[in-house]
Amino acid sequence: MTDRPAVLVVDDDPDVLKAASLALGGEGFAVDAAASPEALEAMVQARPFAAALLDMNFAAGARSGEEGLAGLSRLQTADPALGVVLMTTYGGVSLAVQGLKRGAADFVMKPWRNAELAAAVRGAAELTAERRAQGELSLDELEKRAIERALKAYDGNISHAAQALGLTRPALYRRMERHGL
Numbered sequence: 001m002t003d004r005p006a007v008l009v010v011d012d013d014p015d016v017l018k019a020a021s022l023a024l025g026g027e028g029f030a031v032d033a034a035a036s037p038e039a040l041e042a043m044v045q046a047r048p049f050a051a052a053l054l055d056m057n058f059a060a061g062a063r064s065g066e067e068g069l070a071g072l073s074r075l076q077t078a079d080p081a082l083g084v085v086l087m088t089t090y091g092g093v094s095l096a097v098q099g100l101k102r103g104a105a106d107f108v109m110k111p112w113r114n115a116e117l118a119a120a121v122r123g124a125a126e127l128t129a130e131r132r133a134q135g136e137l138s139l140d141e142l143e144k145r146a147i148e149r150a151l152k153a154y155d156g157n158i159s160h161a162a163q164a165l166g167l168t169r170p171a172l173y174r175r176m177e178r179h180g181l
Helices: 014-025 037-046 066-078 093-101 114-134 139-153 158-165 169-178
Strands: 006-010 030-034 051-055 083-088 106-109
Touching (some): 006 014, 006 037, 014 051, 014 114, 030 037, 083 093, 139 169, 158 169
16 A cells, blocks of 8 residues: 555546556656546545546547536545546636536646646645545534635635625624634
8 A cells, every 4th residue: 555645547548547647656646547437436435536637528529528527426426525637638618617616626638737737636635635624523613614714715804705605794703703713
């Protein structure tokens, strides 16, 4: 067993699998490769992955990204904490936005720059670790962290943070007081 974080790379092109394995292996990741999304659930159940890198199209001539979005859903069902980076040669902003809205951690275009690929996978691995740690936190601690993130995201603007959290300003003030914020 290795202490390097494991990454699952799923792509039907053997050259892409090899390139991603070399790029990510050189960045300190242990890489498991799969040529199709068929066995995603079994692979995720067999080994805890720090992140996944998932192609968007597997059928010859496919360019819609639907297979990748379906694979993303399957990965999320198998391991809700797993950070997934989507990748494709075809697509653009709309496909990236759709993937991000469905819960992907990031999106990269092929061909990639190795540093950018590694950064995206590293970010997904950090997201996975954060999600797994949150699973062990109490509801109070989760609420406190959500408030802190909202306040940071809106530069301390109480009105905007409350709106983002789905709270009224007075309710946010009460919760901030309770958490010592």
